[in-house]
Amino acid sequence: MLYELLDVKKAYDGRVVLDVPRLAIEENKIYAIVGPNGSGKTTLLRLLALIEPLTGGDILFRGRSIGGSAKELHELRKGVTFVMENPYLFHMSVRNNVLYPLKMRSIAYRSLNPVVERALSRLGISDIAGSGGQSLSAGQKQRVALARAFVSGAGTILLDEPTANIDRENVGRVEESLILLNRERGTSLIFSTHDLAQAYRLADDVVMLIDGRLSGTRPENVFSGIITDRNGTKGMEVAQSVTFELISDKTGPAYISIDPESIIISLGEIASSARNTFSGRIVRVEEEGGRVRVAVNIGVILVVLLTKKSFFSMGMNVGREVWLTFKALSIKVH
């Protein structure tokens, strides 16, 4: 096991911001941590990066407690590195920034030149290798920090919103490099994101945090947005021209989730009392036990869970146009 969190608590000025009774994270996998702003994602990553002291409980990193001496902690830290959301680049060239972890680990970095070059080129920053780290844009800094983590040789890389500052055309490049790193070297990756689609695209497993606690349900169909009130009808626009009607006392920023079992899938539009009806195409189908998990793109991805029997009886397949219907009441507001 890579990490085992046992009764982990973190508080700032007496306010508990993270409370995880138990969480096990396996080696060589990609994990995504999702959740609204302020839900404790960064705190969790900082704890896993071993740079934040625990308020209570313990974390086992590869079976060893992180509560040991400073020297033991330093040894444990060598196995993990952390890419912050706004990473810091030292006042030195991009190349020297990338070489820094090799110098710290007393690795003969000249022999690793090909590794460094490959990391730079995979992230599309070879042409700025000679520039000063401070003069770069936020997105470039983030890519340099990723390259720095990649060459560090750490078996575990933690990433806080790794594509938050990166322009759209480079997001794919970063995601691809993360997957390659995991496949080629078996590097364990744990990243936080507010983009649920990205979480499912990259991760083997998704962990959801709400208010510093693990959410029990599998975090599917979760959206963040602003609840608005239009003539007494509450709704949240989750994508351009996709607004979910819901029931809530709240207005303003919120997180909502829709139980995949409560969504009705049909081949045509059905007349019902349900307030939410959308059409879209099936993008993915997965079998899970006796059930089928169908992902439909209606402008956003919605996951629907149905029995194998009903799935096959309807003759659905990837690419097929379908209708999704669900009640305003089946949207849970967090």
Added chain:
Amino acid sequence: MGFIFEGIARSLHLIVTANAEVMQAVAVSLKVGSLSTLIATAISIPSAFCIAGRSFKGKRLLLTVINTLMGLPTVAVGLIVYAFLSRVGPLGRFGLLFTPAAIVIGQVILAVPIITAIGITAIGSVDKRVRETALTLGANAKQASFAVFREGRTAIFAAIIAGFGRVIAEIGVAMMLGGNIKGVTRTMTTAIALETSRGDFSLALAIALILLLIVFSINLIFQRLQGRRS
């Protein structure tokens, strides 16, 4: 007014011709001042790292004490160190009074609070991410502190220069502990005081001009370094 211009003209002549008396005072000042700054830096910067990087009970009080000590009157330091070094004092048997070493001791006491206080601010203002980034990239505690030092080096050098500025320009310690012995403990400041009281205005002015020039040059070099970094 005439004597001022006359004084300036003669002082420039003394500087250009590298007058022996002037040069001696400059040499003693630079030697003693650099040595005290060096020793004070060796004490202050590690202390500043210890204080800035930790939170402990009484830290605020300690910072207040250090800040207060920044304004230590030089004559008071001179007097206290004098009491220790004088023949009947506890350190009298070392025979340090009226030697350059005595001035160094006094000046180290003057410089330590300044370099420490400004050093603490300098280190405290280094981005918190520096230390954490270094740690997550495999640095041990010492290497991480070095990373903080390197990233904050401009501000840390400013602290050291402030210390040097304090000791090169002070007179109380040099006068009381050095004794103003020509060629041995006569610094620029004690020479200025002596020559003024003796009525040799232009000689005093020549030394004062050099003192100003030195302080100005150091700050100029420092600003250049700072400019290059930003």
